[in-house]
Amino acid sequence: MGNGNMDFGSRASGRLLARLLVGTALGAGMLTAGTAMSVAHAQSATRAQSISLPAQSLGQSLRQLAAQTGLQIAFGTADVGGAAAPAVSGNLSPEQALQRLLAGSGLNYRFTGPNTVSVQSASASAATGGLSVSANGAVVLDTIDVTTLGSGGSVNNVQINTADLAQKAPADLQEVFANEPKVAVGSSLPMSQKVYVQGIEETNLAVTVDGARQNNKVFHHNATNLIDPSLLKAVSIDAGVAPADAGPGALGGSIAYETKDARDLLEPGKSLGGLVTGTYDFNSETSTVGLAAYGMKDGLEFFGYLNFAKGDNYTAGNGSEVGGTSANLLSGIGKVAYQAENGYRFELSHEQLRDDAPRPFRANMGELDPPKYWEPKIRDYTLDRSSTVFTFTDDSPEGWWDPKVVIAYTSATVETLIYPRPVAPSTVSATYTGIGKTESLNGKAENRFALDMGSITAGFDFYKDTADLDAKEDSSTEHASNVGLYAQARLEPWERARLSFGARGDNQWFEGTTGQEWTNAGLSGNISGEYDLVPEFLTAKAGYSHIWAGVPLAENFNFNPKWNYGDGPKPVTSDNFTAGLVATYEGFTLEGGIFRTDIYDARTAYWPPGRAIEAHDVRSQGFSLGGGYDWGAGNLSVKYVNIDVTIDGGPADSYLGNYLATPVGQIFTLAAVHRFDDWGVTVGGDVEIALDYDKLPKGSKRIEGHEVVNVFVEYQPESHPNLTFRGEVKNLFDENYASRATYGQEFNDVKPLLEPGRSFRLSATAKF
Numbered sequence: 001m002g003n004g005n006m007d008f009g010s011r012a013s014g015r016l017l018a019r020l021l022v023g024t025a026l027g028a029g030m031l032t033a034g035t036a037m038s039v040a041h042a043q044s045a046t047r048a049q050s051i052s053l054p055a056q057s058l059g060q061s062l063r064q065l066a067a068q069t070g071l072q073i074a075f076g077t078a079d080v081g082g083a084a085a086p087a088v089s090g091n092l093s094p095e096q097a098l099q100r101l102l103a104g105s106g107l108n109y110r111f112t113g114p115n116t117v118s119v120q121s122a123s124a125s126a127a128t129g130g131l132s133v134s135a136n137g138a139v140v141l142d143t144i145d146v147t148t149l150g151s152g153g154s155v156n157n158v159q160i161n162t163a164d165l166a167q168k169a170p171a172d173l174q175e176v177f178a179n180e181p182k183v184a185v186g187s188s189l190p191m192s193q194k195v196y197v198q199g200i201e202e203t204n205l206a207v208t209v210d211g212a213r214q215n216n217k218v219f220h221h222n223a224t225n226l227i228d229p230s231l232l233k234a235v236s237i238d239a240g241v242a243p244a245d246a247g248p249g250a251l252g253g254s255i256a257y258e259t260k261d262a263r264d265l266l267e268p269g270k271s272l273g274g275l276v277t278g279t280y281d282f283n284s285e286t287s288t289v290g291l292a293a294y295g296m297k298d299g300l301e302f303f304g305y306l307n308f309a310k311g312d313n314y315t316a317g318n319g320s321e322v323g324g325t326s327a328n329l330l331s332g333i334g335k336v337a338y339q340a341e342n343g344y345r346f347e348l349s350h351e352q353l354r355d356d357a358p359r360p361f362r363a364n365m366g367e368l369d370p371p372k373y374w375e376p377k378i379r380d381y382t383l384d385r386s387s388t389v390f391t392f393t394d395d396s397p398e399g400w401w402d403p404k405v406v407i408a409y410t411s412a413t414v415e416t417l418i419y420p421r422p423v424a425p426s427t428v429s430a431t432y433t434g435i436g437k438t439e440s441l442n443g444k445a446e447n448r449f450a451l452d453m454g455s456i457t458a459g460f461d462f463y464k465d466t467a468d469l470d471a472k473e474d475s476s477t478e479h480a481s482n483v484g485l486y487a488q489a490r491l492e493p494w495e496r497a498r499l500s501f502g503a504r505g506d507n508q509w510f511e512g513t514t515g516q517e518w519t520n521a522g523l524s525g526n527i528s529g530e531y532d533l534v535p536e537f538l539t540a541k542a543g544y545s546h547i548w549a550g551v552p553l554a555e556n557f558n559f560n561p562k563w564n565y566g567d568g569p570k571p572v573t574s575d576n577f578t579a580g581l582v583a584t585y586e587g588f589t590l591e592g593g594i595f596r597t598d599i600y601d602a603r604t605a606y607w608p609p610g611r612a613i614e615a616h617d618v619r620s621q622g623f624s625l626g627g628g629y630d631w632g633a634g635n636l637s638v639k640y641v642n643i644d645v646t647i648d649g650g651p652a653d654s655y656l657g658n659y660l661a662t663p664v665g666q667i668f669t670l671a672a673v674h675r676f677d678d679w680g681v682t683v684g685g686d687v688e689i690a691l692d693y694d695k696l697p698k699g700s701k702r703i704e705g706h707e708v709v710n711v712f713v714e715y716q717p718e719s720h721p722n723l724t725f726r727g728e729v730k731n732l733f734d735e736n737y738a739s740r741a742t743y744g745q746e747f748n749d750v751k752p753l754l755e756p757g758r759s760f761r762l763s764a765t766a767k768f
Contacts, residue, residue, distance in 0.1 A: 051097045053088040053163070059268035061085035061101050062119065067161045067234065069094035074396070075107075075119040083268070087633070087677060155528045155541035156253075156578040156595060158183060158237040162264065167673060167684065169712075169726060169763065170229040171279070171288070174739060178710070179686050181641040181667040182239055182624060186741030188314075188755045189325060191355040191383045192364040193223050196741050197239050199620040199645040199664045200252035200597055201657070203552070204574075206242060209257045210349060212389045212408030213247060215440035215465045219414045219557045220658045221363045226353050226385045226412075228331040230277070230290055230307045233260045240576040240595050241528050241543035244486040244502035245446060245457050249549040250524075251574040252597050252620070259351065261335050262294035262303040267767075271297045274768045283730075283759035286311025286327045301337040301347075306330075317736030317757035322366070324378045328357035343396025351387045356380075361419075364743045366751035374429040375419050382415040402448035404459075413437045414556075418471060434471035436556030440464070446486075454491035460484060469559040474607075476513035476561040478553045483507050488526075496532035500543075501525075508550035510569070512612070513561050518568040522548030528578075541593075542579040549573065554605035554612070555659065563605070563612035570601040570615060580624075587630045596621040602660055618660050619646045634674030634684075642666045644695065651696050654743045662741050663703060665693035680718050685711035690740045700746040706737035708755075722767040730759040 051068055053061050059075070062085075066073045071094050088100045098109055098117065109119045158180055170176045172190045177183040184196045195202040202224055207214045209225075216224050236256045238246060246254035266273045277290040288309040295302055311327040331354070337347040359381045360366060367377055392405040414436045419429040446459025461484045468477045488502030507521040528543025551569045580593025599618040605611060622644055628637035643664035645652040654662050668691075673684030686709075693703040712728040734757045744750030 051088060051094075053085070053097070053101070057268055058083040058085040058101065058105065061088070063264070064161070064163055065094070065097055065101065068163075069097070071098075072116045072397075073098075073119060074116070087675070155530060155543045155580070156239040156241060156593065158235075158239060160235040162233055165229065165232055165234070167682075169728070171281075171761075172229065173227055176227075176229050176232070176235060178688070179637065179639065179669045179671040181639050181669050181688075182643075183237065184662070184664055184667070184739070184741035186662065186739055186743060187223075187364045187753055188322075188739065188742070189359065189363065189753070190228075190329065191223050191226055191357075191359065191381065192221060192753075194364070194741070195225075195255065196662050196664070197237060197253055197255070198595055198597065198622070198641075199643045199652075199661045200599070200618070201659055201661055202255060203659050204249075204251040204549075204599060204602065204618075204661075206247035206250035206254040207257075208247060208255070209351065209387055209410075210259055210389050210408075211256075211391060211404075211406040211444070212387050212410050213440050213442040213463050214387075214410055214412075215438050215442075215463070215467075215553070216385065216410075216412035217467065217553060217555050217659060218412050218436040218438055219416075220555055221365075222381070222383055222414050226355060226383055227257060228307055228329070228353055231259045231305060231331065231333050231351065232257060233264055234258045240578045240597050241526055241545045242547075242576075243490075243500060243526060244488045244504040244524065245459070247444075247461060248463065248482055248484050248504070248506050249547075249552075250545075251547050251549050251572060251599050251602075252576070259333055259349070260303065260305070261337070261347075261349075262296050262301045265292065265294055265303075265767075266296055271295055275765060277763065277765045279761060279763035281311065281314075281759055281761045283756050284311045284314035284325070284327065286314075288327075299339045299341070301335070301339070303333070303335040305334075306332040314756040314759070316754035317731065317734045318754070319757070320754075322754055322756075324358050324360040324363070326357050328355065330354050339395060343394050345391075345393045345395050347389075347391045347393075349387075349389050349391075351389075353383075353385045355383045360753065364753065366753050369749055369751050372421075374422050374427065379417050379419075383413070385412045386410065397448070397450065400447075400449045402450060402455075403446070404448070405443070405445045407443035409439070409441050411437060411439045432472050434469070434557060437468050437470075438553070438556065439466045439468075451491070453493055454489065456487060456489045458487040460486070465553060467553040467556050467559075469556045471557070471559075474559055474561065476559040478513055478559070479509075479511040480551065480553055481509045482550055496535060497529065498531075499527075499529040501527040506548060506550060508571070510551040512565050512569075513559055513563050514565065516565055516568075518551070520550055520571045522550070522571055522573070524548050537583060537585060539582045540580075541582065543577070545574075545576045547574045547576070552603050554603065558605055558607050560607050560609060560612070562609045564609050565612050569603055569613040572599065572601050572603060572615070574599040587632075589626075589628045589630075591627070592623065592625045594621075594623045599660075604656075604659060616647050616656070616660060617649075618652075620644070620661060633677060634672070636672045637670070639669045640667070653697050653700060653746055655747070662743075663693055663696060663746065664740060665695070665703070666691040667740060680716040682714040682716075683712070685709065693740075696746045699748075701748055703740070703745045704737070706735055706740075707733075708735050708737065709733055724765040726761075726763045726765075728761040728763075730761060731755065731757055734758040 062073050085101045088097050111117050173193050174185040185193050187193045203217050214225050238253045240253050242250035242254040272295040274293045279288040290307040292305040309327040309329040313321050313325045316322050333351040335349040339345045358378045361379050387410045389408040417431050418434040422429050442463035444461035449456045464481045466479050484504050484506040486504035490500045492498050503525045505523050509519050511517045524547045526545035530541040532539050549572045575598045578595040582591040597620045601615040603615050622642045624641040626639040645661045647656050652661050652663050668689040671686040675682045688708045690705045692705040709732040710730050714726045716724050738752040742752050745752045
């Protein structure tokens with residue numbers, strides 16, 4: 001059956017894990033003794049932070065306020081009705097923002113816990129004594145921890161909320177992460193875009209969609225996770241240091257995608273709604289159409305959304321047509337939910353995305369130069385990703401009872417033609433179809449214990465992952481199963497301080513293509529915190545984590561049924577460190593930080609029999625700077641990052657970095673937006689500047705820098721607030737470039753996949 005290994009080199013790891021988990025709970029309990037709820041409220045609700053809420057319905061503003069500040073807000077639909085809310089922006093405390101939203105509305109609010117607030121009419125508030133709204137007919141927002149450590153408890157967090165996504169109107173992941181230089185996205189095609197956080201590839205992060213684990217390491221020429229931004233409600237990234245409840249495998253942090261549901265789109269006072277969106281890109285003559293219907297009644301909810309994109313190849317900045325870049329994407333999501341009067345919520349969702357079109361032979365690059373004579377420049381790819389998720393939560397949690405259960409099945413399939421080298425004297429390749437598929441049955445059960453000074457989340461999770469290749473004589477399969485136990489505390493133990501710490505233990509069973517099996521176990525831990533050096537002005541933050549992630553499955557299209565695993569692959573581990581300072585003053589923000597991630601024994605299996613357990617050590621380190629100003633009707637931000645990535649002590653390149661990391665270097669971003677509320681007009685734009693990069697292996701060519709400018713204008717008529725019109729110009733100055741994270745720019749024999757040149761885009765949205 002193979003051998004068994006325990007990380008930390010001790011057979012007593014199980015006892016140590018138990019002590020860590022119990023210690024986490026007991027430590028938090030000791031810290032909470034004698035701390036009053038009023039103190040926690042004062043720390044969480046009165047601390048200033050950047051808040052940006054446009055003029056819109058009151059119900060939507062309350063939802064966005066919860067997302068931006070970390071409050072859980074309960075309100076009755078009958079109380080809120082169709083009330084409108086004013087624009088609220090600036091460096092405000094959550095309580096100040098709530099006061100401005102409710103001014104003149106006839107509604108009162110009362111904090112019923114350190115992170116929960118009830119909004120009611122004056123009469124209802126008097127009748128209930130100001131207690132939380134009854135579950136019957138009430139809307140209770142998702143619980144978001146009261147902490148400025150980010151949704152996961154990290155001090156190096158990137159949050160992209162609903163308002164951000166609405167402002168960006170992204171067409172792909174590059175546009176989702178625009179103005180976030182820590183996050184690089186390679187390739188111009190959604191079906192081959194990979195996400196790198198501080199230079200580390202996303203397969204080394206814990207990636208979830210609506211809480212469902214994504215195991216999609218199928219083909220290195222394809223995207224790891226095909227995501228349609230039109231389905232997204234929010235994205236949260238913990239860069240480097242991630243909490244224990246982010247899931248297993250968070251070697252370089254975590255990414256959590258969250259999709260929309262009926263509650264995000266339905267106007268207050270309505271039980272049914274719908275929307276239609278249409279976009280046209282003049283560069284590639286691509287039309288995108290989205291249709292949605294949603295409703296809520298008597299606790300029942302439904303949401304359905306379909307999005308279809310169809311178009312031709314685009315033209316790069318040098319005026320040449322880029323072959324294999326036409327659009328043919330169909331995506332959709334369906335959700336049904338029931339929320340009982342006691343707050344228990346049951347939700348079932350299914351998401352499906354399919355990209356089926358001719359692509360460059362290697363879909364993440366232009367072509368080899370010179371090309372291999374037996375390979376065509378273009379071949380058909382079919383990429384299909386699906387995710388089915390059942391979720392149980394309590395949307396009216398009380399005290400120590402705040403459960404969450406997730407059970408999910410996810411899969412990703414790539415189908416394409418394989419062209420082996422011809423056997424002389426023939427010059428024609430004997431092609432055959434290759435199908436790679438990854439599957440994951442996964443889930444978790446946890447409970448969040450509310451304390452006067454914060455919370456503790458404890459639970460267990462599991463996954464059963466399978467990677468399979470159907471490709472003639474190379475057909476083979478690997479399996480990995482894991483069970484983890486975790487606890488994470490998020491506390492405000494004393495005035496001016498926020499602290500997050502946790503631990504998890506994992507036991508993994510791995511089976512190779514030969515049927516051999518190995519069992520491994522290990523421990524992970526993390527701690528991070530913030531301290532206000534000068535209250536409401538200067539904050540220091542730092543964090544550290546050690547992660548044990550077991551043995552990762554290899555890429556499907558590299559599988560070999562004759563692999564020699566030797567004594568077995570080593571479990572991969574990592575250490576992460578981050579620290580920084582943040583200063584805020586009357587709408588101004590200035591911040592800076594340093595970070596370092598070390599990943600040890602990262603498996604990179606290749607097809608030859610002796611390379612099944614090949615592994616490398618990866619280091620990403622650097623620093624970031626940022627500043628911004630929010631003047632209420634708009635904001636401006638400037639960010640800079642310098643990322644140095646090495647593999648086995650030498651400069652990284654994008655070939656050795658497959659499923660590991662990519663060269664990044666120095667990137668600047670600038671973004672600005674301003675709303676003319678009297679006219680219903682919003683204008684904005686962003687700039688990305690990537691400097692030349694030459695810290696590469698000997699013989700490599702320099703990666704060229706680029707400067708790209710994008711601008712937009714959006715109009716929402718006052719007479720028809722259900723209509724929105726938008727015009728954009730992407731790559732305004734027709735820059736000829738490849739995204740910094742795009743594969744192969746440093747190689748002399750590779751033509752990288754160029755980004756689109758100047759692109760005019762028009763879109764319209766109508767809500768009903």
